[in-house]
Amino acid sequence: MSDAQQTGGVSAGGEPRQSGAVGRLLAFAGPRRALTYLGCALSAVSMLVSFGPYICIWFAARDLIAVAPNWPAATGIAAYGWWALGFAVASIALYFTGLMCTHLAAFRCASNMRKRATAHLMHASLGYFDTHASGALRRVVDGCAAETEGLLAHKLPDTAGSIAMIVGMLVLFFVFDWRLGAACLVPVAVSLACMFHMMSGRGMGFMTRYMESLVKMNKTGTEYVRGIPVLKVFQQTVRSFRAFHDAIEEFTVLAQDYAVKWCQTPQALSLTFISAAAVFLVPVVALIAPGEADVARLATNFAFYAIFSAVIPTAMTRVMFMSEAFQSAADAVSRVEEAIAAPVVEAPAAPKAPRDNSVTLEDVSFTYEGADEPALDHVSFSVPAGATVALVGPSGGGKTTAASLVPRFWDADSGRVAVGGVDVRQMDPHDLMDRVAFVFQANRLFSQSILENVRAARPAATREEVLAALSAAQCDDILAKLPEGVDTVYGAEGVHLSGGEVQRLMIARAILKDAPIVVLDEATAFADPENEAKIQAAFKRLARGRDGAPRTVLMVAHRLSTVRAADKIVVLDRGRAVEQGTHDELVRAGGLYARMWADYERAVSWRISSAERGVA
Known part of the structure; x- marks a missing residue:
């Protein structure tokens, strides 16, 4: 069964259905949705039963007033009391049973929402996570x-x-005395008018803006926590982290503007009227009492309505929170449905197997969602099996985008990305991922041992195979300084590694995976000179398979020293492949690469001098 069929909230085209929020929510509960209906029915019956004590009070007041002042003659008072107690106990029991039913359905619904959103995101294209921050996704999957x-x-x-x-309240208002009942309706009408005012104008769509602000604050808050070390080093405060500060300010202004400027007066007016509902009975009684034939009955009715009017604040408050809850739920289910509608890596009905490990981009164009300019514009180049091809060029030229299309982080808008002559979209995604290993500039280690962190590339690998991969990735010095060697838990008891050291562990992962195609994206970005030398040695080992045969390597680099030995260099600028060739060929051509190489040579020759002027 598809996600759309399971949830009932997303159409075949991935668009949220226009059905009601509650119906879409209950679809997640599966068979337990029946418990929701049963619980609601029991709650409704419980509320009707809760009117019993008020009716018993009316009968008791009637009998007492009828025999006044001979109170002992009212012999049915005790029976009314027991009946009132019975109604109260029955109402509580029904309500408790109803809540048990709705809680069972609610927990199953929330559990299924989390499971289905998480399961869908597990199949989403990896590029989706580049454009959706982890804090925002956590807020959607868990918070919503x-x-x-x-x-x-x-x-x-x-x-x-x-x-x-x-x-029931409207019925009882007019059962005993319609005039007093009409008086009780006045505060109800005022309260409803105030609620409509709060939900109109600025109130319309407030919950959507409120949820968007929460998601934004959650996302930037996560980024802020990760950046705390930088803030502390430079003696800064939260105001220095502009995105988080602005998110807090935006949320504050939104909440205050709605609560204070829009809702304060009507809410105060509503509460005043419904809390003083009994006051409206007094002038009505004063007007009709002089012409009333049965004053005792009028007094009984007045007593009943004065006591029963206490139900009005409860009823109106529930109505108010009811509308807020429905707005919140509608927004929450829509956000979860958006996550479930995230693009996935589709497996072809008849997958094809590549003939070799070559990589080819044929007239490929790709534009990120919401961008005005294409990241790649009719780019073509090839990486023969066993060859090393480097992508270089100015920042924003499309290097990382081109590399990410190979393992299908994204799918090209037009053109063809092929592995072994087969379009990657026609390959089984698992087969493609098994064939490609990648090392990126931004890598994270899990809070597990170094052994398990590296073994994540191939969970079935033995301890000896992991140690061999670590040694091949030049990680022996890292293990030597860790308190428990390869069994040291990263992040525990102050165990942390530098960016270059983490990069070498990522290379160890790629070596252990032993994939025939390797994609390297700015793999020396965080390396100091010592780490860079070791990373380069690890690259040489990574470029060879376990059997010694050369792997197909597509590498993205800014440090031109790392690409001199590449079999071919592709220069990307503004999404286009402007030059291709070996290092020597491109330098002789005198184009963009030659200018970049000249700039690089000037940069590496620059040094601080002890000469009188200070800089050479």
């Missing part, structure tokens, strides 16, 4: 699912109870 629990477990049964309460 948690918000729906409150709606299904509490707000939905309370809504059913509120509807039953309002219907």
Whole structure:
């Protein structure tokens, strides 16, 4: 069954359906959605039963007033009391049973939302995670699912109870004395008018903006926490981290503008009227009492309505929170559906196997979502099997984009990316990933041992194979300084590594994977001279397979010293392949690469001198 069929919230084309938020939510609960309906029904019955004590009070007041002042003659008072107690206990029992049902459905719904969103994201293209921050995705997958629990477990049964309460309240308003009932409707009408005011104008769409602000604050907050060491080094505060500071300010302004400027007066007016509902009975009684034939009955009705009016604040407050909960749930389920609609790496019905390990880009164009200019514009080049091809060029030229199309982090908008003569879109994604190993400039280690971090590339690898890969990646000095060697847990008890050392561990992963194609993206970006020398030695080992045969290597580099020995160099500028050839050929051509090489040579020859002027 597809995600769309399971959730009922996403159409075949990936667009959210226009059905109600509650219906889309309940689709996640599966068979347990029936418990939601049962729980809501029990909650509604519970609310109707809760009116029993008020009716018993009316009967008791009627009998007492009828025999006043001979109170002992009212012999049915005790029975009314027991009936009232029975109604109260029954109401609580029904409500508790209803909540048990809705909680079981709510927990299953939230669990399924998390599972299905996570399972879908596991098949999403890796490029999707470059454009969606981890903090924002965590907020969507976990936070939005948690918000729906409150709606299904509490707000939905309370809504059913509120509807039953309002219907029952309106009936009781006019059962005993329609004039006093009409007086009780005045604060209800005022409260409803205030609510409509709060939900109109700025209130329309507030919950969507509110959730967007929360997601943004969560995302930038995660980035801020990761950047705390930098802030501390430079003695800065949160104001220096402009994105997080602005997100907090935006959320503050949004909340204050809505709560204070838009809702403060109508909310205060609503609470004042519904809390003083009994006050509206007094002038009505004063007007009708002089002409009333049965004053005792009027007094009984007045007592009933004065006590029963206490239900009004509860009913109206539930209605108010009910609308807020539905807005929140609608936004939450929409965001989860967006995550479930994330583009996935589709497996072809009849996958093809490549004939060799060559890589080819044929007239490839690609534009990132929301970008005005293409990242790649009709780019073509080839990497023969066993050859090393380097991508160089100015920043933003499209080097990383071109490399990321090979393992299908993204799919080309036009043109063809092929491995062994087969379009990568016609290959089984698992087969493609098994054939490609990649080392990026931004790598993260798990909070596990170094052994398990490297073994992640091939979980079935033995300890000896992991140690051999680490040695081949020039990591012996790293293991020597760790307290427990390869079994040291990264990040525990102050165990951290430099960027260059982490890069060597990533190369060890790639060596252990033993994939025939290797993609390197700025692999020496964080390396000091000593680490760079070791990384270069690790590259030479990585470029050879376990059997000694050369691997196919596509490398992205800014340090031109790392690409001199490449079999071919492709120069990318503004999304186009402007030059191709060996180092010597490109230098003789006198084009962009030759200028970049001249700049590089001047940079490496620059040094601080002890001469009188200070700089040579």
